Amino acid sequence: xxxISQKPSRDICQRGTSLTIQCQVDSQVTMMFWYRxxxxxxxxxxxxxxxxxxxxxxxxxxxxxxxxSRPNLTFSTLTVSNMSPExxxxxxxxxxxxxxxxxxYFGPGTRLLVL
Amino acid sequence: AQKxxxxxxxxSVVEKEDVTLDCVYETRDTTYYLFWYKQPxxxxxxxxxxxxxxxxxxxxxxxYSWNFQKSTSSFxxxxxxxxVVDSAVYFCALSEAGEAAGNKLTFGGGTRVLVKx
Numbered sequence: 001x002x003x004i005s006q007k008p009s010r011d012i013c014q015r016g017t018s019l020t021i022q023c024q025v026d027s028q029v030t031m032m033f034w035y036r037x038x039x040x041x042x043x044x045x046x047x048x049x050x051x052x053x054x055x056x057x058x059x060x061x062x063x064x065x066x067x068x069s070r071p072n073l074t075f076s077t078l079t080v081s082n083m084s085p086e087x088x089x090x091x092x093x094x095x096x097x098x099x100x101x102x103x104x105y106f107g108p109g110t111r112l113l114v115l
Numbered sequence: 116a117q118k119x120x121x122x123x124x125x126x127s128v129v130e131k132e133d134v135t136l137d138c139v140y141e142t143r144d145t146t147y148y149l150f151w152y153k154q155p156x157x158x159x160x161x162x163x164x165x166x167x168x169x170x171x172x173x174x175x176x177x178x179y180s181w182n183f184q185k186s187t188s189s190f191x192x193x194x195x196x197x198x199v200v201d202s203a204v205y206f207c208a209l210s211e212a213g214e215a216a217g218n219k220l221t222f223g224g225g226t227r228v229l230v231k232x
Contacts (some may be wrong), residue, residue, distance in 0.1 A: 001162070031218050042206065042222045090158055098216050103150065106160035106219055
């Protein structure tokens with residue numbers, strides 16, 4: 001399995017500001033994903049981060065609110081823009097080596113609290 | 116659309132008791148993958164097992180065992196002789212195979228397991 005790190009591990013932010021979360025993998029991976037886990041809830045896929053092209057967003061998530069970058073096969077960022085208290089969640093990135101078969105491994109998560 | 120249901124929201128047991136977590140799924144695909152993940156209080160998601168739809172063999176790994184029943188669309192997870200360290204939230208998840216599916220994971224709601232000493 002890949003070693004995945006996320007920065008920051010946690011943050012407390014003021015409403016109206018933006019936070020960029022980084023996800024770094026120790027080896028090249030085909031698939032990278034961003035998930036949100038609201039307090040006491042399950043995980044919901046935000047988007048698939050595509051290397052060299054725009055991310056693919058799930059229903060209910062838009063690029064203006066959650067811009068994503070993926071400049072190479074080992075790194076991605078997720079920005080939570082114009083934050084409100086409803087954005088308080090754990091944000092997790094996950095990776096998979098190829099589409100359709102491989103297990104997804106998750107980073108340690110970023111705990112975000114918006115005041 | 117695919118769906119995963121974990122009917123048990125919370126289970127509390129005393130150490131050394133066995134605990135079984137239920138998972139029922141819905142999918143129209145004939146080829147798919149089922150997963151169990153563990154989320155301890157620290158928050159990271161730990162991969163436990165992957166099972167593909169063509170492999171209905173049950174699996175045992177130490178104190179963990181999994182029962183895949185395609186006829187009832189269930190993929191249940193049993194922890195034998197539970198320990199306090201097993202206290203966590205456990206998620207069942209499903210992904211459909213193929214490029215079009217894009218490896219998207221659909222998660223169940225999770226079952227919180229509390230093991231008391």
